[in-house]
Amino acid sequence: MTARVKVAMFGSSLVSAYWNGAATYYRGIIRALDRCGFDVTFFEPDAYQRQQHRDIADPHWARVVVYPATQDGMEAALEQARDADVVVKASGVGVFDEELEAEVPLLKRATNTIVFWDVDAPATLERMRENAGDPFHAEVRRYDLVLTYGGGPPVIDGYQRFGARQCVPIYNALDPETHFPADPDPRFCGTLGFLGNRLPDREARVREFFLNPAAQLPDLRFVMGGSGWERDVALSANVCNVGHVYTHEHNAFNCSTLAVLNVNRDSMARTGYSPPTRVFEAAGAGACLVCDAWDGLAEFLEPGREVLRVSSGEEVVALLLGLTPDTARRIGDRARRRVLAEHTYNNRAREVQRLLLDELAVGATFARRGKEQASASL
Structure with a gap:
């Protein structure tokens, strides 16, 4: 039986989505990697009240280590990660990011793989372009592999220009066990969510x-x-602000309005090829998705058939005035079929599996050759 691969991953939080948009992505990827033979230990700092706003208990498909958000806490977590086959530093941990980006490559051995996993690559690259003194300029070359939450060709080119050895986008996707059609909830009912x-x-x-x-x-x-x-946002009387929506409520939220809107962040919209988790969550629930326009959208969902693409607020108004429940249902059904066929986390995890096993095999080959040469010289 093949031994399972041990992964140590430093990220914002696996168990809490509170001020942590990457949580759904982490959960989907790591749950699927568990099925592919990877034992993941997720190291997250006790910060930003995330532990007080947990969405899930510690899962059976990963080990969660919550460490104090201090220098000593970080160093103790790094020591625990030392023996892993793969060590991952995700972007946006929120505490000691620069220190972790410098320290994780120091855990490199001949037989392990060191990965930087960027969950906001467009913003990272913009930051590096604007600041020649950003410490990550020196660090990025020390990682064996850069994986990104999205970004496509512009992000790959950007990272290669900064010296990354290899950059591969691992896009968001659907976890069908988590996001699926649900009954509407009266709290969330309306025309657009x-x-x-x-x-x-x-x-x-x-x-x-x-x-x-x-x-x-x-x-x-x-x-x-x-x-x-x-706080300090003027809402018209017809806007119902429901506040933080826990992940277990997302399906009901997506199934309670005629359509669901996705709005990308500025840097992701400019870069393109960066579908956020919300796109796949909504599609997985069979929602009629309205999405702001960005390059690469058609790689994931077909505009006009599986998603409604808009370029302005005026287009949103016109769309809602003409959208019928039957049309919305057909669009949502097509989107759900598409993501189930092509865009699940099982699809993404198989790609990560191939990349990591290839990297580990290269390291093992070099280590073996080094031993053989040392023995021959005796």
């Missing part, structure tokens, strides 16, 4: 594609979920 935390590089686009159309369509009910929108 939007779910996303308030972030500086998203807010203007949310106003354009969601809040402005709501103000123009006072007879329709708009439902807004996510953290941060309760």
Whole structure:
């Protein structure tokens, strides 16, 4: 029987989606990797009240280590990760990111693989382009492999220009065991739903594609979920702000409105090829998805048939005035069939499996040759 591969991963949080949009992505990938023969230990700092807002208990498909958000806590976690076959530093841990990016490559041995997994690659690359003194300029070359949450050709080219040995996008996807059609919930019922935390590089686009159309369509009910929108945001009377929506409520949220809106963050929209988790969650629930336009969307869902693409708030208004329940249902059904066929986390995990096993095989070959040469010289 083939031995299971031990992975140590440093990320924001696996057990809490509170101010942590990457949680669904981590869960889908790691659950599927478990089925592929990987034992993942996920190291997350006790920060930002995430442990007080858990969505799930510690899962059976991963070991979770919550460490104190201190220098000593970080160093103790790194020591625990030392013997792993694969050590992963994800972007956006939120605590000691620069230190972890420098320390994780120091765990390199001849027989292990060191990975940087960027869950916000467009923003990382913009930051590096704008700051020649960013410490990650020196660190990126020390990783065996860079995996990204998305980004396609622009992100691959960007990382290669900064010296990455290999960069491969591992896109968001659907976990059919987590996201699926559900009964509507009266709290979330309306014409258009939007779910996303308030972030500086998203807010203007949310106003354009969601809040402005709501103000123009006072007879329709708009439902807004996510953290941060309760402060200093002028909402028209027909916008229902439901606040933070826990992950176990996402299916009901996606199935309770005529359509569900996705709005990308500025950098992801400019870069393209970066479908967020919300796209696959909504499609997996059979929702009629309305998505802001970005390059590469057609690689995942066919505009006009499996997703409704809009380029402005005016287009959102026109779309909602003409959208019928029958049309919305057909679009949602087609999207669900497409993602189940091509865009599940099992698909993504098989790609990660191939990449990591190839890297480990190369390391094992070099280690073996080194031993043979040392023996021959005796």
